[in-house]
Amino acid sequence: MLFLLGGCYDYKEINDLAIVSAIGIDYIDESYLVTLEILKDDQDKDSSGVFSFIKIGVGKTLTDAIENASDKITKGTNFSHVKLMVLSKSLMKENFDNIIDLFLRNTYFRENFYVLGSDKNSPEEILSNKSLSQSSASEQIVKMFQNMNYSSNSNVLKEYNKLVKDYLDFGIDICFSNVSIIDNEFVGDGLVIFDNDNYKNTLNNSYAKLYNILSNNFERVTYSINYNNKFFTVAINNGKVDVNINNGKIIVSGNLMGRIIDNDTDFDIRDNKTLKKIDSDFSVLINELVEDFIKKMQKENSDLLGISSKYYKRSRIKDDDYWKYLDVNSNINFNLNKKGLIYEK
Amino acid sequence: MKSDSNLFIYFLSHFLFLGAGFAMIADYCKTDMIISAFLGFLIGCGILYIVCKLKLNRKTNDNVTFNKMFDFCYFIFILFIMLFLLVILSSFLFSYFLPYTPSFIACLPFLILSIYLGCKNIKEIYNVAFILFVISIVIVVIKTILLSKEFQVGNILPFLDTSYKNIIKASLVYSTFSICPCFLLIDEDISFKKSFKYYAIGNIINILVILTISLILGDMVNVYSYPEYTILRRIKFFDFIENIENFICINWFFDLFISLSLLINKLKFTVKINNCYIVAGISFSILYLVFKVFSNNFYNTIILYHIFSWVCGFFIILLIVLLVIYSIIKN
Numbered sequence: 234m235l236f237l238l239g240g241c242y243d244y245k246e247i248n249d250l251a252i253v254s255a256i257g258i259d260y261i262d263e264s265y266l267v268t269l270e271i272l273k274d275d276q277d278k279d280s281s282g283v284f285s286f287i288k289i290g291v292g293k294t295l296t297d298a299i300e301n302a303s304d305k306i307t308k309g310t311n312f313s314h315v316k317l318m319v320l321s322k323s324l325m326k327e328n329f330d331n332i333i334d335l336f337l338r339n340t341y342f343r344e345n346f347y348v349l350g351s352d353k354n355s356p357e358e359i360l361s362n363k364s365l366s367q368s369s370a371s372e373q374i375v376k377m378f379q380n381m382n383y384s385s386n387s388n389v390l391k392e393y394n395k396l397v398k399d400y401l402d403f404g405i406d407i408c409f410s411n412v413s414i415i416d417n418e419f420v421g422d423g424l425v426i427f428d429n430d431n432y433k434n435t436l437n438n439s440y441a442k443l444y445n446i447l448s449n450n451f452e453r454v455t456y457s458i459n460y461n462n463k464f465f466t467v468a469i470n471n472g473k474v475d476v477n478i479n480n481g482k483i484i485v486s487g488n489l490m491g492r493i494i495d496n497d498t499d500f501d502i503r504d505n506k507t508l509k510k511i512d513s514d515f516s517v518l519i520n521e522l523v524e525d526f527i528k529k530m531q532k533e534n535s536d537l538l539g540i541s542s543k544y545y546k547r548s549r550i551k552d553d554d555y556w557k558y559l560d561v562n563s564n565i566n567f568n569l570n571k572k573g574l575i576y577e578k
Numbered sequence: 579m580k581s582d583s584n585l586f587i588y589f590l591s592h593f594l595f596l597g598a599g600f601a602m603i604a605d606y607c608k609t610d611m612i613i614s615a616f617l618g619f620l621i622g623c624g625i626l627y628i629v630c631k632l633k634l635n636r637k638t639n640d641n642v643t644f645n646k647m648f649d650f651c652y653f654i655f656i657l658f659i660m661l662f663l664l665v666i667l668s669s670f671l672f673s674y675f676l677p678y679t680p681s682f683i684a685c686l687p688f689l690i691l692s693i694y695l696g697c698k699n700i701k702e703i704y705n706v707a708f709i710l711f712v713i714s715i716v717i718v719v720i721k722t723i724l725l726s727k728e729f730q731v732g733n734i735l736p737f738l739d740t741s742y743k744n745i746i747k748a749s750l751v752y753s754t755f756s757i758c759p760c761f762l763l764i765d766e767d768i769s770f771k772k773s774f775k776y777y778a779i780g781n782i783i784n785i786l787v788i789l790t791i792s793l794i795l796g797d798m799v800n801v802y803s804y805p806e807y808t809i810l811r812r813i814k815f816f817d818f819i820e821n822i823e824n825f826i827c828i829n830w831f832f833d834l835f836i837s838l839s840l841l842i843n844k845l846k847f848t849v850k851i852n853n854c855y856i857v858a859g860i861s862f863s864i865l866y867l868v869f870k871v872f873s874n875n876f877y878n879t880i881i882l883y884h885i886f887s888w889v890c891g892f893f894i895i896l897l898i899v900l901l902v903i904y905s906i907i908k909n
Contacts, residue, residue: 243678340677402797546735
């Protein structure tokens with residue numbers, strides 16, 4: 234009991250705290266614009282949603298802007314439950330490195346919140362958009378991105394501490410998902426990529442899916458092949474891929490497995506020859522896409538897969554430009570591992 | 579239960595690492611911490627062997643001048659270690675638990691409890707320490723299991739990436755931090771065989787923590803002041819066990835608590851006054867000094883951190899020399 238007495242000195246009732254659930258950071262006219270999403274504590278007990286309101290602060294420094302927003306709240310702001318940080322395109326372009334130190338240094342922030350970019354909408358628009366369910370924007374966005382694992386799997390939901398690690402580590406560049414509002418609904422809208430702390434581009438969702446495959450962080454990535462205007466679709470759900478530099482080439486190797494999602498082509502999946510052809514076609518498709526993705530990375534100078542880092546760990550040569558000029562050779566084997574519930578329609 | 583002073587070595591070989599030892603070693607040799615920890619452990623074992631062989635068994639009819647000189651050195655040594663322990667405690671509480679509370683108030687309940695236990699005899703401290711030892715081991719095992727999901731072997735590659743000079747420096751720092759507080763027990767009945775057992779357990783735990791930190795943080799290991807606490811924030815088990823770092827770091831407080839109680843107990847016997855109020859007065863004065871000089875002054879704290887390993891090294895040499903002189907006088 235005596236151990237805990239020290240905590241009584243600056244004790245604050247939970248009712249006197251404004252719990253911040255998300256932070257949006259924008260950079261306009263050389264000023265930071267911070268949007269705080271704060272959870273409402275006066276909601277109806279019968280409702281199941283999490284409701285919130287936003288406060289906006291402006292300042293020449295990030296600290297000024299956060300303080301400015303906090304000053305507008307009658308209760309004491311509490312940042313230890315922040316779940317999400319949304320960054321505007323201008324911030325990512327001009328002042329991305331400024332978000333690293335502040336949130337890592339301060340006791341008030343836990344560094345395990347998710348970071349998303351928003352290149353089409355401002356963080357204020359994102360966090361004030363209530364969508365149809367009217368519940369807290371951050372709650373909806375985080376759930377949506379988490380559940381995308383089981384739909385398109387084009388989500389790259391990264392925690393702040395992992396982002397900072399990639400930022401500080403040698404030979405790996407950072408990336409995270411981009412969120413937009415379309416027809417008043419949140420959508421996962423591509424992959425924001427960087428070269429060190431320089432914003433490079435926002436790639437489309439198909440590149441985000443490939444990134445998930447190549448970083449071995451996928452649940453269900455779907456691909457289709459058109460056979461005479463009829464589609465055969467598979468979902469990659471298992472396997473492992475390795476990207477390394479070998480003999481002056483970037484070699485992508487590994488095995489991926491997937492289940493049949495849609496056999497519109499009416500292929501006879503009892504026939505081994507047909508299965509081999511499907512496997513071979515999808516292997517070719519995946520290898521082409523992977524090679525295209527790595528070439529895109531080389532063009533953008535963005536080493537998302539940490540190729541330089543892996544090369545350094547194997548050879549002890551620190552050169553983060555070497556990978557950019559190498560040819561890419563992808564040798565991924567694809568195999569169907571599950572057929573679904575039926576043989577034929 | 580029969581008292582066994584060797585058990586205290588487990589706690590004493592640990593407590594200086596929180597917020598000081600790990601961060602300092604990481605600063606020297608980043609992901610090669612594990613190598614320096616292992617080397618440091620071997621050096622520590624050697625020093626422990628010397629201490630156990632040159633056992634201090636003072637009697638009242640011993641050389642009075644030597645006794646006075648020894649008591650003075652021992653007294654300063656205790657005060658210095660206590661000062662550093664309270665600096666560690668106050669910085670840790672300020673950094674993560676009570677950022678708005680003055681460190682004097684934050685540490686006060688902890689110190690009162692330690693004075694209460696420290697003023698009892700060594701057997702009672704042993705009884706508490708034994709229970710906390712078991713709980714501490716269980717917590718470390720749970721921590722490691724919960725964090726194993728975050729391990730990435732690539733984070734510690736390539737091996738031996740830092741210079742040999744830095745690895746040796748770090749291993750000396752490690753051995754100093756792990757063995758120096760154990761000198762508190764030089765007048766206790768300790769044998770090398772038993773004390774090695776607890777020293778080894780304490781160091782295995784240290785090495786396990788270092789391995790966990792390196793496997794999770796990689797090159798970021800020297801970014802944080804408290805890497806051992808920071809990694810605990812990543813515990814996320816089945817998405818329902820999370821945010822438990824404040825609870826699961828309790829074994830650090832156990833180490834500090836037992837070590838502080840032991841320091842107070844030794845202080846009581848060194849000043850040779852049975853009145854606990856004087857010992858309490860000295861302890862409160864040190865806490866007040868920490869509050870005034872170190873808590874709100876990062877500059878002073880950094881100076882203390884820089885000189886600490888040197889001063890510890892000095893005390894190790896001084897106390898060994900005194901033990902050698904004592905054994906020569908005795909023979």
